[in-house]
Amino acid sequence: MTLLKPTVARVLGWTTLVALIVLALFGLWGAPADAVQSDAQRLMYLHVPAAWIAYLAFGVTAIASGLWLWPRTRSPVWDRMAGASAELGVMFTGLTLLMGSLWGRPVWGVWWAWDARLVTTAVLFFLYLGYLALRRVPGTAEGRAKRCAIAALIAFVDVPIVHFSVTWWRTLHQEATVFDPELKAHIHGVMAFTLWFGVFAFTLLFVYLLDRRYHLECLQEGLEDRELEQAIKDRVRGSVSPPKVEAKVEATVEAGAER
Amino acid sequence: MNLAQEASLVAGKDLRIEARSRVTLQQVLPFGLIVLLLFAFALDPDRGVLRDVAPGLFWVTVLLAALLAISRSFAIEAANGARDGLRMSGLDPAAIFLGKAAAVAVELAALEALLTVGVIVLFDVSLGAIGPLLLATVLATVGVAATGTLYGVLAASSGARETLVPVLLLPVVSPVLLGATRAWEAAIDGASSDAWPWIGVLAVFAVLYTSIGTLAFGPLLEEA
Amino acid sequence: MQPVVRLRSAVCLLGRFPALAGVDLDVASGEVVLLSGGNGAGKTTLLRLIAGLLPLHQGEAEVLGHNLARNRTEHRRYVAFVGHETFCYDDLTARENLRFAARASGASASAADAALERVGLERCAAVSHARLSAGQRRRLALGVALAREPRLLLLDEPHAGLDADGRAVLDAVLEAAAGEDLTVLIASHELDRTRSLASREVVLTAGQAHAAVRP
Numbered sequence: 067m068t069l070l071k072p073t074v075a076r077v078l079g080w081t082t083l084v085a086l087i088v089l090a091l092f093g094l095w096g097a098p099a100d101a102v103q104s105d106a107q108r109l110m111y112l113h114v115p116a117a118w119i120a121y122l123a124f125g126v127t128a129i130a131s132g133l134w135l136w137p138r139t140r141s142p143v144w145d146r147m148a149g150a151s152a153e154l155g156v157m158f159t160g161l162t163l164l165m166g167s168l169w170g171r172p173v174w175g176v177w178w179a180w181d182a183r184l185v186t187t188a189v190l191f192f193l194y195l196g197y198l199a200l201r202r203v204p205g206t207a208e209g210r211a212k213r214c215a216i217a218a219l220i221a222f223v224d225v226p227i228v229h230f231s232v233t234w235w236r237t238l239h240q241e242a243t244v245f246d247p248e249l250k251a252h253i254h255g256v257m258a259f260t261l262w263f264g265v266f267a268f269t270l271l272f273v274y275l276l277d278r279r280y281h282l283e284c285l286q287e288g289l290e291d292r293e294l295e296q297a298i299k300d301r302v303r304g305s306v307s308p309p310k311v312e313a314k315v316e317a318t319v320e321a322g323a324e325r
Numbered sequence: 326m327n328l329a330q331e332a333s334l335v336a337g338k339d340l341r342i343e344a345r346s347r348v349t350l351q352q353v354l355p356f357g358l359i360v361l362l363l364f365a366f367a368l369d370p371d372r373g374v375l376r377d378v379a380p381g382l383f384w385v386t387v388l389l390a391a392l393l394a395i396s397r398s399f400a401i402e403a404a405n406g407a408r409d410g411l412r413m414s415g416l417d418p419a420a421i422f423l424g425k426a427a428a429v430a431v432e433l434a435a436l437e438a439l440l441t442v443g444v445i446v447l448f449d450v451s452l453g454a455i456g457p458l459l460l461a462t463v464l465a466t467v468g469v470a471a472t473g474t475l476y477g478v479l480a481a482s483s484g485a486r487e488t489l490v491p492v493l494l495l496p497v498v499s500p501v502l503l504g505a506t507r508a509w510e511a512a513i514d515g516a517s518s519d520a521w522p523w524i525g526v527l528a529v530f531a532v533l534y535t536s537i538g539t540l541a542f543g544p545l546l547e548e549a
Numbered sequence: 550m551q552p553v554v555r556l557r558s559a560v561c562l563l564g565r566f567p568a569l570a571g572v573d574l575d576v577a578s579g580e581v582v583l584l585s586g587g588n589g590a591g592k593t594t595l596l597r598l599i600a601g602l603l604p605l606h607q608g609e610a611e612v613l614g615h616n617l618a619r620n621r622t623e624h625r626r627y628v629a630f631v632g633h634e635t636f637c638y639d640d641l642t643a644r645e646n647l648r649f650a651a652r653a654s655g656a657s658a659s660a661a662d663a664a665l666e667r668v669g670l671e672r673c674a675a676v677s678h679a680r681l682s683a684g685q686r687r688r689l690a691l692g693v694a695l696a697r698e699p700r701l702l703l704l705d706e707p708h709a710g711l712d713a714d715g716r717a718v719l720d721a722v723l724e725a726a727a728g729e730d731l732t733v734l735i736a737s738h739e740l741d742r743t744r745s746l747a748s749r750e751v752v753l754t755a756g757q758a759h760a761a762v763r764p
Binding site: 326331334335338341342345346401404405406407409410411412413414415416543547 | 602622632637640697
């Protein structure tokens with residue numbers, strides 16, 4: 067009940083670790099300092115891959131939620147994957163915002179700017195934070211999966227509308243965004259390599275974490291299933307009465323005669 | 326009964342309850358007005374700041390009031406197990422969604438009308454181009470009512486109503502706040518042509534979420 | 550003839566708790582079945598499962614020809630459930646509540662007015678639900694169920710809080726059931742009273758159903 071075979075997962079884990087170390091070496095020493103932004107620019111090697119993973123994760127959540135809702139492909143696999151991916155997405159969105167802010171302070175002189183991309187990312191962060199809050203609400207597995215799948219799609223549909231309206235709003239008020247579109251053309255070869263390698267390393271990290279989170283969810287559900295089997299056996303033997311929590315549901319049952 | 330009749334039955338029921346209990350009128354409206362007053366305290370009323378930002382303040386106030394209206398809309402279904410009664414009734418869930426959203430929209434429209442008077446009086450705003458302004462308001466109201474009803478049932482079915490709705494709803498309706506505010510600004514400045522693109526955004530939002538609501542309400546009503 | 554209710558090893562969970570741990574039950578059309586059993590035996594859960602308000606977790610369940618494992622909404626229009634709550638709106642009057650329930654289920658306003666008379670609430674027709682007494686609310690709950698003109702009536706402790714007249718109303722409903730082609734499942738602790746009106750009795754113990762042995 068895992069996405070990857072244990073050996074594959076282990077190999078992937080080590081590969082990811084090595085890739086991240088290589089990324090750190092290239093990011094800190096391999097790539098030259100930026101002419102304008104000096105060392106602050108090195109944060110981009112984490113910032114850009116984190117942003118990429120955030121979008122990838124939310125995309126995976128949306129697709130998995132859709133597959134859960136589609137009757138033919140309905141399976142708990144998709145629910146678990148949607149949840150695991152959304153958690154990673156929120157984490158990486160948070161990291162993206164944090165690193166963007168740390169980078170913005172020395173380069174722009176402010177922690178935050180009302181740039182279209184920043185605002186969209188912030189809204190995205192809150193959209194999926196709400197989704198995670200919903201996932202934590204208890205209920206039957208089926209009910210929770212259904213609620214969350216629908217909520218994920220409602221949120222996902224909103225992303226282009228948010229992006230579109232925010233972009234429009236900011237470009238109406240500002241001449242151009244702070245990101246210079248020309249910048250990418252002049253980017254140094256090693257810098258470009260480091261950036262792309264970062265995206266690669268973070269993608270590995272994403273797949274590895276997704277698998278681990280999925281595995282954890284499976285273990286949790288397996289535990290719940292075993293508890294349920296035991297509970298049915300106990301119930302048939304009549305050895306348990308409803309626990310306190312359930313008493314709320316059945317609380318109104320009147321006291322009465324036994325046969 | 327067809328869909329429209331069933332929806333109007335549900336909407337009529339909700340509006341009749343509101344007419345009797347006057348919760349929106351006596352609790353949500355004063356809340357909205359006091360928020361407008363507090364904005365004047367927070368910002369400087371002397372330098373024309375309020376007039377410049379009035380559209381934004383108005384729509385933030387409407388969103389906050391909408392949270393209360395939605396909470397009320399599902400509180401009446403929570404009492405006496407009425408939600409189970411609706412589930413047992415055999416009414417089309419799409420009709421229940423449309424009916425409840427329509428009732429919320431009517432209540433919000435009434436609130437907006439009165440809050441507009443508040444904005445005109447307190448913030449010294451004159452409305453400018455009425456046509457685009459009215460259209461933007463109607464579309465934004467439909468969008469907020471539809472998403473609100475959708476998240477209302479989502480939260481009600483999970484049993485965590487009060488705290489979950491704002492955190493789910495506000496990020497989703499952020500484009501409505503943007504669109505409605507910009508459209509109002511343009512209309513007030515008399516630059517109607519700037520308002521139309523935003524009205525387009527509001528229309529897309531309203532149509533999209535009304536459609537999603539009619540599809541998703543049934544499955545969401547089911548999970549207790 | 551097709552049974553109105555047919556359950557096979559039905560398991561129903563409340564959270565993680567198996568309130569029904571494998572129930573077999575057959576109810577034929579026009580029967581009045583008394584469900585007995587102590588507190589926590591699963592009577593309420595069984596009725597809510599049949600109403601389609603709770604999901605079936607394992608086993609089979611068929612009500613009025615609808616498979617509940619596949620769809621637990623389609624049969625509801627023909628099923629009325631009287632539980633501990635009235636399903637009414639506090640700010641609407643007794644008559645308005647009845648009419649809303651009737652119209653929502655496709656019954657006529659006259660069905661609502663007939664139900665109002667049948668449960669003896671004509672004098673409270675214009676009183677809001679919030680101002681009705683507990684006993685009047687119990688009657689209204691029964692009235693709401695009848696106004697919907699159901700084929701299957703599920704009664705969960707309907708005697709609780711009813712006065713002598715109210716109990717007579719309930720008795721009359723049970724007596725008339727067979728003639729109206731109405732099937733009734735009634736969970737009650739008023740055993741002597743209900744036994745004389747019921748066609749048979751099913752005992753629930755620890756989430757399982759057994760036929761009662763008639764003395």
